[in-house]
Amino acid sequence: MSFLSRARSSALALVFMASGLSGFAEEPASAVNINRADAQTIADVLDGVGLKKAEAIVAYRQRQGGFKSMVDLADVKGIGLRTVEINEDRIRLK
Numbered sequence: 001m002s003f004l005s006r007a008r009s010s011a012l013a014l015v016f017m018a019s020g021l022s023g024f025a026e027e028p029a030s031a032v033n034i035n036r037a038d039a040q041t042i043a044d045v046l047d048g049v050g051l052k053k054a055e056a057i058v059a060y061r062q063r064q065g066g067f068k069s070m071v072d073l074a075d076v077k078g079i080g081l082r083t084v085e086i087n088e089d090r091i092r093l094k
Contacts, residue, residue: 033092034073035066046087053078067093 032045034057042054049057053076060076067073070091074081084091 031090031092033094035061035093045090046083047090048083048086049079069093 030045032042034042037045039051039054039058042057043049043051046054056076056078057073061067064072070084070088070093071081073079073084073091
């Protein structure tokens with residue numbers, strides 16, 4: 001193997017290592033407080049909740065004064081009990 005081939009192989013290995021490390025640093029949060037988080041954070045953490053639904057969660061929270069239980073989240077248009085069930089380990093109220 002020539003010097004140039006070894007140099008290319010080493011450079012590629014460094015690129016793959018760096019891309020793997022950057023992916024690890026950007027891992028999403030595992031839970032979100034739906035009474036405090038902004039819409040983008042809610043969308044990033046909850047499965048099946050995009051930005052539009054997350055914005056609806058924030059708007060509902062502002063109108064109603066916050067969620068007292070996880071089940072209350074199903075009162076938001078577009079969020080059903082199944083979505084709450086799927087995300088129960090990720091939803092925090094306090």
